[in-house]
Every structure is written in structure tokens, then in C-alpha cells.
Amino acid sequence: MIYQPLFLSFNIAEKSSKHMIFGIKENTLTMYGTIWEYDGQDFVYYLNQLEAKYSEITIRMHTYGGSVFAGNLMCNAIERSNANITIIIDGLAASMGAVFILSSKNVKIVNNGYVMIHAPSSGSYGNAKDHESAAKLLRLMEQNFTDKLMLRTGKSKDEVMAWLDTDTWLSAQEALDLGLVSEVIPASVETVYPSFIPEEVGETEVFNMYAALLTSIPTPAVSLMKYSTPAVNAFMDFPTQQSQSQSNFNDDMKQLLITALALHTVNAQSSDTAVIGAIQQKINDLEAEKRTAETAKTTAEAKLKEYEDGRIKAIIDGAAAGLGKTFTEDERKTYETIGATSGVEALELVFKTVSKPQAPNISAAIQTGNQGAVTAGRESWDFAQWQKEDPKGLEKMATQEPEKFKNLFNAKYQ
Structure with a gap:
């Protein structure tokens, strides 16, 4: 028995939901959060939706990594796509996120964004063979990532292996110089945090900083549209005549759900x-x-x-x-x-x-003029039909014509 939570990044934030957050607006697919086990299938589904409508697709991302297998599925979907796909790093592409950007030649990063590279890691338990199997799988993955990084950057194997030996943080300009990205663009959020050294903070805190910036929207009484950044717009698909059916969680929709399901712990805000x-x-x-x-x-x-x-x-x-x-x-x-x-x-x-033995029912014979009057015209009925059509007649038969009753009874139950 072997346990292999194959994540390129551990120390996953416990408060995260168990699914990456996806959003679609026009030809843009936004993906924020941890890459969990089943997010690969969701990503392929959303990408297929866009491929059916657009030849130019933009993917906006912000992640500090996650499942290797789900990430590989996402990479493969981009590499085999016939669409021209551009990836924009809105904040952080760490761990599996750094591998993900290698699936497209057109990668942009905001000028205050970061890329973080390190080797895959996992936890395992079991006997020696179990651990050896897990180690072999990790080496195969590490070799795959090494090959991709060498091909993208033109660096030697020793240089790339040195990156993987630790958490290697790269600024937007450093990522551009190495060829990991093709363009540095202005940030879509206003920087409110002081300068910091990402190696000292860690990928989780870097992720949280950008997540707070990217998803925060002022709460004025007027329309939110003029306050929205490109990153936020990809989630908040504001209703229009053309895009009403694609509308994500706006306040009205949330209130409908809250009312319909009688949710007492949340509100529209x-x-x-x-x-x-x-x-x-x-x-x-x-x-x-x-x-x-x-x-x-x-x-x-x-x-x-x-x-x-x-x-x-x-x-x-x-x-x-x-x-x-x-x-x-x-x-x-x-x-x-x-x-x-x-x-x-x-x-x-x-x-x-x-x-007890039944004596002939003289009174019934006198009243009916015929001792067999109960069954007259119903000779073909069986016990079940008597129960269904004339249960009272069946009761009379039991007392007035016991032999016929017994015959019907025996035919059904014996």
C-alpha cells in the first residue's frame, strides 16, 4: 500500500476550497487557486468550450501549484489545442504553475509578478518497495520538468537541476531574461504591499498577497464596472444582452440561491x-x-x-x-x-x-332459490379475482358454499 499525494507544492493553505476557481468571459479563461486532483478535467472542459468559439484564447492564471497529474493534463490540453493560446500570469506561477506556463510560447507576466521553480515532492508510506516506487516516479517527473526547462531556456542540465534543488524565485524581468515568459506587462492591480523577498515569505504568502489584491473590489453604491480590473472581470461576467447566460455569481444570483436554499451563514455580499x-x-x-x-x-x-x-x-x-x-x-x-x-x-x-364442518345453509338456499347462487355466472373466477372483484361474495361463499371456497383456496395456495 502506498500513499502519494503528488503535489509540486506542499504547505497548501488549509482554508482553500478543494477546487481551483475557474471563470469564463468571452475568450478569456481565468484560473486562480490550488490545482487540485480533479481540476484537470474541469480545465479541459472549459478550454473545450472556448475552442469551439474562438481561435484566439487568453488564460489568466494565479497559482502556487498543486497536483502534478492534474497539471500535466492541463498542459497537454494546451499543447494539442489548435487555438492560439496566450497565458497571462496575474500574480504568481509557482511550482506546477511554473511548469504549466511552458505549454504555451506566448506567456505574459505582470511587472510585479513572480515565477517559482522547484522539484516535485510527495509523501508516501509503506514498505521499502513502496518508497522506492514513489522515488522512481518523482525522478521521472523531475526529468520531465528538467527537459522542458532546458528546451525553453536553452540552459544546461546542471543549471536547471540547480534551480530544482531549491525554491528558485524569479522576478518578472528574470523570467523574461530566461525565456520563461515572452513579455512583461503592467500589473492589473495597484501594489499596496511594500517590497519583499519572496524566498523569505514562501509561495503560500505570496499567493495570498496577490489573491487579496486581485479579487478585492470596492463596494460603492454605483456600478462596480468602472472599478473592475481585467482579472476581476474574468470572474465577474457582468450581465449584458449577449452574455447574460454566462453570468457568474453576482449579488442578485447569490441572493436567489441564499433565499431558495435558506442559507443563514452568508449574504449577497x-x-x-x-x-x-x-x-x-x-x-x-x-x-x-x-x-x-x-x-x-x-x-x-x-x-x-x-x-x-x-x-x-x-x-x-x-x-x-x-x-x-x-x-x-x-x-x-x-x-x-x-x-x-x-x-x-x-x-x-x-x-x-x-x-368445524359446515352444514348446508338452508336459509341462504331459500333466500336465493339456489345454493350455488353466490357463484352463479362466476364459475371461471379464481381466488384472486374474487378477492379483487367481490370480497364480500367470497366471504359468503366461505359460509354458504364451503367446498367451492376450499377448492378455490387450495388452487391458489397449495
Whole structure:
């Protein structure tokens, strides 16, 4: 058994949701956050949507890394695309994010952005062979990344390996000089943090700094449109006649969800992540309530069956005592089947007809003028049809024409 959380970056922020945040507006796909296990499939889905409409596609990104396998799937999707794809680093391309940008020749970075390169890492447990297998996989991945970096930068293997041996931070200009990016562009956010050394801060804090800048929008009473940066616009697809169907979480949509689902922990001004989290919690709560109701239903049905089985057994035991005989196993099963399928009332009726010999019903014969009047015209009916069409007539037959009743009964249950 082996455990391999293959992330190019550990120390993942615990508060992050388990999905990268994707947004689409026109020909732009925005991807912010950690690359989690299933984000590769989501990325391919969104990219395919854009490829069906546009030949020029822009991907805006901000990530400090994540799943190697999901990241590789994303890289492969870009490399095989027929569209002309431009990647813009809005803040940080660290770890697997640095490998991701190598999938396109057209890569731009904001002038206060960073790229961070290091070797893949993972955790594992198991026996010696398990650890050796994990180590082999990491070496294969490291070689793959080394080859890509050598091809992109023209540097020697020793130089690239030196980058991978540690967390190698590159400013926008350094990334341009090495050929990792093709252009440095003005930042789409106003820098409010003082200068800092990324190596001393770490990729998580660098990510958080940029995330706070990129997703913060003033809250004036007037339209937010004039305050929006390009990065924010990619998430906030403001409603227009052409793009209403693509609208992401705006306040109206969030309020509709909050009202419809009775979410009490968020409001229309809460972040998208908070609303999504509240929705997921609501779903979890409803599923828990459903499981509780199903369990209660199963328990009630079991108790009801136990009660009915007890009544059936008591009726059969009472009939056996009244007849002064012991029913065979087959007889008991037949009577139990009658009680279970037709009800205890039908079972009681059966035992009334067999508990003592029946004398001819003279009064019935006098009243009807014919002892077989109950079944007249119904000779082809079986026991089930009598139960369905004329249960009272079946009761009369049991007392007035017991032999016919027994024949029908035996035909059904024996």
C-alpha cells in the first residue's frame, strides 16, 4: 500500500476550497487557486468550450501549484489545442504553475509578478518497495520538468537541476531574461504591499498577497464596472444582452440561491467561495436528513413487519390449538403466505371455514332459490379475482358454499 499525494507544492493553505476557481468571459479563461486532483478535467472542459468559439484564447492564471497529474493534463490540453493560446500570469506561477506556463510560447507576466521553480515532492508510506516506487516516479517527473526547462531556456542540465534543488524565485524581468515568459506587462492591480523577498515569505504568502489584491473590489453604491480590473472581470461576467447566460455569481444570483436554499451563514455580499461552501454544507445537511429519514422508515417497516408476523403466528397457533392438531411445516408456510399477502383478516376467515364442518345453509338456499347462487355466472373466477372483484361474495361463499371456497383456496395456495 502506498500513499502519494503528488503535489509540486506542499504547505497548501488549509482554508482553500478543494477546487481551483475557474471563470469564463468571452475568450478569456481565468484560473486562480490550488490545482487540485480533479481540476484537470474541469480545465479541459472549459478550454473545450472556448475552442469551439474562438481561435484566439487568453488564460489568466494565479497559482502556487498543486497536483502534478492534474497539471500535466492541463498542459497537454494546451499543447494539442489548435487555438492560439496566450497565458497571462496575474500574480504568481509557482511550482506546477511554473511548469504549466511552458505549454504555451506566448506567456505574459505582470511587472510585479513572480515565477517559482522547484522539484516535485510527495509523501508516501509503506514498505521499502513502496518508497522506492514513489522515488522512481518523482525522478521521472523531475526529468520531465528538467527537459522542458532546458528546451525553453536553452540552459544546461546542471543549471536547471540547480534551480530544482531549491525554491528558485524569479522576478518578472528574470523570467523574461530566461525565456520563461515572452513579455512583461503592467500589473492589473495597484501594489499596496511594500517590497519583499519572496524566498523569505514562501509561495503560500505570496499567493495570498496577490489573491487579496486581485479579487478585492470596492463596494460603492454605483456600478462596480468602472472599478473592475481585467482579472476581476474574468470572474465577474457582468450581465449584458449577449452574455447574460454566462453570468457568474453576482449579488442578485447569490441572493436567489441564499433565499431558495435558506442559507443563514452568508449574504449577497459574501464571497463566492463562502456561498459555494454554504451551498455544499446545505447539500450535506439535506443528505444527512434524507439518510436519517430512510433509516427511520426502514426501522418502522421492520417493526411493523415484526408486529404483523407476530399476529400471523398467534392466529396460526390459535387455529392449531382449536383444531387440536399440529400443522406441518408446509401448512404453516401456506398460512403465513396468506397472512403476509392477503392480510390477517383473510387468514382469520380461512380458519373460520376449516375450524368445524359446515352444514348446508338452508336459509341462504331459500333466500336465493339456489345454493350455488353466490357463484352463479362466476364459475371461471379464481381466488384472486374474487378477492379483487367481490370480497364480500367470497366471504359468503366461505359460509354458504364451503367446498367451492376450499377448492378455490387450495388452487391458489397449495
